[in-house]
Amino acid sequence: MEHFKSSGNTITSVIDREIVVNRVFDAPRELVFTTWTDPEHLTHWWGPKGFTITVQEFDVRPGGVWRYIMHGPDGTDYLNKITYREVVSPEKLVYSHGDGDEDESFRVTVTFADQGKHTELTMHMQFKTVEELEHVVKEYGALEGAKSTFDRLAERLTVVTGG
16 A cells, blocks of 8 residues: 655655655754653644643653543544653654553654754654554544644644744
């Protein structure tokens, strides 16, 4: 399965068992990294439009855990557990993304490339099988969800930078 989609400034692609999301943000790398790793910021933008989160635990370091509940617009709650594997500030995050039942549904690598006043952010979400990836794309709208989440991050960065 191979799929590429550009929507606004966010480019999503699906190759084999991986979703790749890429976007250049109009903010310096340190700020984008902080906005991605500080719960005060995350509660304003994490998740697709219409979703909110409640942070239960937050510890960004190798072996640290971020637990949160994502609240869907229809009232459905989704338990999430992120376990950080690698944290290289402000360059890279690697984490396992799971739920209430499984520690790792997929592995995520996020890189923050310094482009002066801009940051190129690339997120790789690698699933165990092509079938699992296809399921989240079809069942949960993962590609549109990623685009919407990156749009919300861009909006948050605009607020934080006063732009």
